[in-house]
Amino acid sequence: MAGSAEAAASTSSRRTLARGPRRGLLAFLGRREVLPTVLIAPVLIFFIIWNTIPTLWLLGLSFYRFSLTSGRPPIYSGFYNFTSILNDSSTWFDLSRTFIFVVLAVGIETIAGVLLGLLFWGSERLPGRRVALTLLFAPMVVTPVAAGTFWRLIYDPTFGVLNWFIRSLGLPAVRFLSDANVAFGAVLAVDVWMWTPFMVLMMLAALASVPKAELEAAEIDRLTWFQRFRLVILYHGKFILMLGILLRTIDAFKTMDLIFDMTFGGPGTATQLIAISLFRSAFESFNMGSSSALAVVLLLISIAFTATFLYVLYLRERRTADA
């Protein structure tokens, strides 16, 4: 009996040994705090390699004077690049032009997006709605460089189709991209054409998040259309809508490709946004030190945008919680 008990114990021990590591690994992975870390690790590693390290590198380079074509090693210069950028009037002109562009572009896109979103939301049984939606979203999926090229040709005063229509009405041709007074508006219009569909999409998503029961209750309570929009739709959909505005703001702030292809910042400096200046400093002049400093400044501005939006978004909740 003793012998058989020993044998049984030995077999059990062997099984335990055989299963041990596997069971141990599973047990380790099964721990509540470990599995999420393991799952997120690949993305985290990717993020660190492609985002964090280059950002730190950029930050470091911003304190050096380094031109790629000078043939000289980087020279530590403290805050020279930053003071130089902030003392340069053209930086401020470009920044103010960019802010105007962002405010106008995002503002128009949001208003148009909300209106079109409501229109499509309220016309679910309209024939051709899907085709209209597909057509509406088409500009959003076009590459900005391609869109820039199309519009450059459409705007052309000599060969462009838009000026053909204008001339056929007996009006003089408009120099959309070569008149310093018109070019900014022309470029802005293309950005609105491209990105209004995105805001329509966000508005439709926001509307989908509104509980039907509340809308019906609002209707029974005979709230006006505007009250329903403000108290019910906006209350439930504001987070999605704000997310859309935030994404568009950051995106509009770094608009480069569209303008690069249409005007390259011209005529003169009429459409020169800050991202174009950064591109020119980095990849025309190859001043990697001062370009890095400018990129750091723009990064800080983008972070400030995000923080402001989030602050505004949660302002009411915070006030309620404080109360």
Add this chain to the structure above:
Amino acid sequence: METDPAAEVGAALAGRKQNRVGRRRLIQSSAALGAAVLACPRYAFSQSEKASPLAGKSIHMQILGVAGWLPSKLGVDMSPEFAKYAKDKYGYDVSFSFADAPFGTLFQKAATSLATRSQEYNIIISDSQWLGALATPKWIVQINDIIAKNPELNIKWWSPSIHSSYQVFPDGTNKLWGFPQVGDVYGIFIRKDILEGPGEADAFKAKYGRPLPTTWEAFEAMDYEDWTDFITFFNRPEKGYYGLAAQYSREYDAASCPTMSVMRSLGGDVWDPKTGQVQGILDTPSNAHAMELYKAWLKFQPPGATNYFIAEVIDAFTQGKVFAAWQWVATGATMIPASLKDKVIVVPPPSFKRADGSRVRNYIIGGQPWVINAFNDPEHMQVAIDFMKWWYLPETSHEYLMRGGMPCDYATCSRPDFDGINPWNRTYKYMLLRSSDFWHDPKYSEMLSDQQDAFTGYYTGQIKDPLHALQWVACQQQKILYDEGTAVKAPTGACAGIRL
């Protein structure tokens, strides 16, 4: 004592004929014959190895050039000819691929690759002003030694400016970096069919009291004022075409090259390459006047001409929207498509009257040199050198010329039939002697960028006073060069308050 295998085989065969061949002798002869058969190709191969260490190898080369630019394209189109030549002469196989980018972004493409010490682009067609930016970080090969070892590359050029523009950096030294790929100058393309239309000559004479210029010689004698009358006469928007198309765009060097041509023709300059001084040289009333003269011609051009660069001028001219076009002559084959064959005359652009009464053409040169990537491994380096030797062979130069290219060597340019081969050739040769380059400084693109801002700002009406635009550019460029250590003097105090 060396034995001649062939003689031994011959003797063996003779002995056999006489039926006096022993077995031992036969084996010896067979061995000798076998050795001779094996030795022949081995001998031939070893000779080939001596000729080129690459014999028997296959090598792939990549050329980086200008997108949509015929002379660049010709360099690539003709590369299969080099492959045949290399196989015959050096015994190696070579294939080519082509990467390209437009003028405005080609330098970025080259620089970002070279900065990583890559040999992705073995040979690069560089713009002439980039020599400094490419040579200073030692991204391209200094070719003095290559020329010393390969005397056939020591070529006599058509004009001194070819050497100074496409080969030398720093200016005035004997340090060579590039081999001229294409020479280029400004010319004016004129619609001969409209010019020679019925009644035009009489109407012109009635209006201006002098004969209508129709010959190359007559245009060569014309200055800016004559040209203004001429373009005014042929500016006919009501008939669907304008007098002229020229370059004013913000893109790359579009507005700068013609403006600087007018400045220099009037006796001005843009900087002093010896001291790096810009202020006081660029921002002068004479240069401001040059900008006014160039801007004045906008009124004869299609709406939107302030956005014209090379491609837009080609479109306007080939689609019949303009009577004449101020354009780089290297675009000749594109500017004169089959539909305009024999309908176009290419003439020198205007001379400018200086204060002393002389009439001068001192234009900016175009064109691009070949440069060789300094990070090429020895095999690719050797092929690049062999390619250059082939490129300057008389038959290659002639083929290039016949396909619409613009060779720079004296031998080809002085051929008796040169002027008649392409309609722009005569103007090309003439203007090569009256054109030269501007900056070769490593900071060239930064200086250009500021200059383009100011020049286009003035041409588009954002800046009213050309002298103010020039003062701003001079301050910016002086600062760039001073910071870099090229300029002796710092920008003056006046720069502190100047805004564009």
